[in-house]
Amino acid sequence: xxxxxxxxxxxxxxxxxxxxxVNLTIAEGEFISVVGPNGAGKTSLCNLxxxxxxxxxxxxxxxxxxxxxxxxxxxxxxxIARSFQLVNLFDDLTAFDNVALAIFSRDGxxxxxxxxxxxxxxxxxxxxxxxxxxxxxxxxxxxxxxxAQGERKLLDVALAYALRPKLLFLDEPTSGVSxxxxxxxxxxxxxxxxxxxxxxxxxxxxxxxxxxxxxxxxVMHQGxxxxxxxxxxxxxxxxxxxxxxxSSGPDAFSRKE
Amino acid sequence: MTMVTTAATGISIWLTTTVxxxxxxxxxxxxQIVDPYQTVLLTYGLIMAIAALxxxxxxxxxxxxxxxxxxxxxxxxxxxxxxxxxxxxxxxxLCIVGGMLGxxxxxxxxxxxxxxxxxIFFGILTLALSQVLWSLAFKFFWVTGGTDGIRxxxxxxxxxxxxxxxxxxxxxxxxxxxxxxYVLVLFAASTILMWVIAxxxxxxxxxxxxxxxxxxxxxxISVRRYRWIAFMVSGTFTGLAGILWVPxxxxxxxxxxxxxxxGEIVFMTVxxxxxxxxxxxxxxxxxxxxxTYAIASTEYWQLLLGVVLVxxxxxxxxxxxxxxxxxxxxxxxxxx
Numbered sequence: 001x002x003x004x005x006x007x008x009x010x011x012x013x014x015x016x017x018x019x020x021x022v023n024l025t026i027a028e029g030e031f032i033s034v035v036g037p038n039g040a041g042k043t044s045l046c047n048l049x050x051x052x053x054x055x056x057x058x059x060x061x062x063x064x065x066x067x068x069x070x071x072x073x074x075x076x077x078x079x080i081a082r083s084f085q086l087v088n089l090f091d092d093l094t095a096f097d098n099v100a101l102a103i104f105s106r107d108g109x110x111x112x113x114x115x116x117x118x119x120x121x122x123x124x125x126x127x128x129x130x131x132x133x134x135x136x137x138x139x140x141x142x143x144x145x146x147x148a149q150g151e152r153k154l155l156d157v158a159l160a161y162a163l164r165p166k167l168l169f170l171d172e173p174t175s176g177v178s179x180x181x182x183x184x185x186x187x188x189x190x191x192x193x194x195x196x197x198x199x200x201x202x203x204x205x206x207x208x209x210x211x212x213x214x215x216x217x218x219v220m221h222q223g224x225x226x227x228x229x230x231x232x233x234x235x236x237x238x239x240x241x242x243x244x245x246x247s248s249g250p251d252a253f254s255r256k257e
Numbered sequence: 258m259t260m261v262t263t264a265a266t267g268i269s270i271w272l273t274t275t276v277x278x279x280x281x282x283x284x285x286x287x288x289q290i291v292d293p294y295q296t297v298l299l300t301y302g303l304i305m306a307i308a309a310l311x312x313x314x315x316x317x318x319x320x321x322x323x324x325x326x327x328x329x330x331x332x333x334x335x336x337x338x339x340x341x342x343x344x345x346x347x348x349x350x351l352c353i354v355g356g357m358l359g360x361x362x363x364x365x366x367x368x369x370x371x372x373x374x375x376x377i378f379f380g381i382l383t384l385a386l387s388q389v390l391w392s393l394a395f396k397f398f399w400v401t402g403g404t405d406g407i408r409x410x411x412x413x414x415x416x417x418x419x420x421x422x423x424x425x426x427x428x429x430x431x432x433x434x435x436x437x438x439y440v441l442v443l444f445a446a447s448t449i450l451m452w453v454i455a456x457x458x459x460x461x462x463x464x465x466x467x468x469x470x471x472x473x474x475x476x477x478i479s480v481r482r483y484r485w486i487a488f489m490v491s492g493t494f495t496g497l498a499g500i501l502w503v504p505x506x507x508x509x510x511x512x513x514x515x516x517x518x519x520g521e522i523v524f525m526t527v528x529x530x531x532x533x534x535x536x537x538x539x540x541x542x543x544x545x546x547x548x549t550y551a552i553a554s555t556e557y558w559q560l561l562l563g564v565v566l567v568x569x570x571x572x573x574x575x576x577x578x579x580x581x582x583x584x585x586x587x588x589x590x591x592x593x
Contacts, residue, residue, distance in 0.1 A: 052471075076474075089468075090468040097464075101462065102476040104458040109458050110477075113490075115457055116456050159472070
């Protein structure tokens with residue numbers, strides 16, 4: 001069943017065609033990767049879908065409803081959550097409070113000003129479970145600003161995940177961390193997302209990661225979708241190899257490694 | 258995991274309660290020891306502490322620097338003056354309810370306009386709106402008494418629904434003592450209430466907005482609405498301070514609506530430390546004494562006060578409470 005569909009989605013910045021006539025469909029339960037060179041429009045697409053940007057034209061259909069003109073908050077409530085390439089956290093709050101806040105908001109408890117946040121055991125248990133799932137249990141009481149880069153990336157994803165979205169859009173969850181940490185982060189994300197049957201779209205540069213985890217890969221180039229298909233199909237697509245690697249031919253991706 | 262947490266919070270709550278109870282006990286005992294003048298000073302300090310606590314919900318917790326909180330202090334004070342003069346009411350409780358309602362309405366209107374902006378634009382808007390109130394109080398002298406203000410005599414006031422009045426001989430002494438305890442109870446109640454608000458899910462949402470407005474929206478918080486609610490709560494607390502201030506001062510004048518008074522509220526909060534809950538309380542008390550003794554010691558008290566405050570802020574950028582907390586932490590590590 002289709003979860004999200006964009007119809008002729010367009011966003012230009014002056015002469016730059018950031019997103020140019022994109023028709024993307026994401027089915028329920030998929031784990032897709034959006035790849036492409038820098039400036040291909042991946043993040044712009046994510047910004048359009050999450051309502052950080054408004055499209056110039058086109059439509060965004062989520063769960064069969066047109067959400068093109070709905071606000072960030074309406075889309076969050078509808079079930080679209082995202083993480084950020086440049087980590088966006090509540091830096092002076094603890095890791096626990098960061099996650100708890102998302103839960104309070106999701107459950108509509110965030111307006112309550114007559115009870116102590118710490119005393120909500122249901123939320124505390126859930127927040128601790130999520131921190132544990134993301135390997136952050138030991139950092140529970142540390143302010144977010146004190147965490148290491150890899151931990152901050154994970155906490156950023158944990159915040160989006162804590163909203164229990166239908167669609168989780170992750171903008172480069174492994175950028176800016178070491179290669180060794182990349183695998184750890186992706187393993188955690190993949191296991192959490194698969195375990196809950198959440199539909200996930202992830203923007204990623206590292207093709208090893210992309211081939212390993214996705215059901216389907218969407219390749220963007222100059223604002224448009226150049227190709228999409230299974231990891232195997234993309235691996236053997238010469239156009240894609242040309243754009244991403246600058247060389248083509250059989251096994252271009254493996255040769256590069 | 259949760260067990261550990263609960264224990265940790267349990268200890269900190271236990272500690273907070275013990276320390277607060279001790280401070281409260283000392284404050285309750287003080288009028289028996291010090292002379293009436295000191296009692297009056299202390300009352301002013303407690304009142305300003307309520308104002309600063311309210312102000313800091315915006316600055317420290319929501320990340321919005323209001324430069325117009327004189328508006329809400331003044332609104333509370335003038336509301337009491339109007340209620341007593343024009344409605345002929347005597348009950349302080351009635352004045353409090355009416356005054357807070359009046360302040361809330363003004364804070365709701367002003368806040369609605371101001372929270373559309375942040376940073377310096379927010380500050381300038383709050384300042385401008387407070388000056389609108391000031392000019393109204395200044396110009397509409399047939400209603401507000403102009404610069405003469407409105408007298409609010411303590412003698413025509415009753416506390417606790419008429420149980421305590423201040424008629425007959427020695428009434429001023431009685432008023433000072435009774436009013437001190439009255440203010441102390443309201444101060445304690447305000448502090449507890451503000452503490453709960455600051456530590457509630459709503460309070461956490463405000464801190465989230467302060468830290469990262471964009472992400473707050475992406476976890477589903479309607480940033481503007483929360484800022485507006487915080488503005489109203491903040492204004493109403495500061496309004497309560499104005500309400501309590503006016504019978505003690507005996508008079509309300511446009512001075513308390515004027516921008517330098519907003520500056521004083523900002524200053525006492527920063528002096529105490531806006532990053533900690535108790536900062537504004539300590540700052541308000543300290544500022545109150547500094548100002549009083551500066552006025553008493555020299556004609557050029559503004560100069561003296563200014564110099565002292567500049568030195569204090571440069572020496573203690575985290576405020577009195579922030580610096581004390583850091584020293585305590587250092588000492589703790591050292592003794593270990």
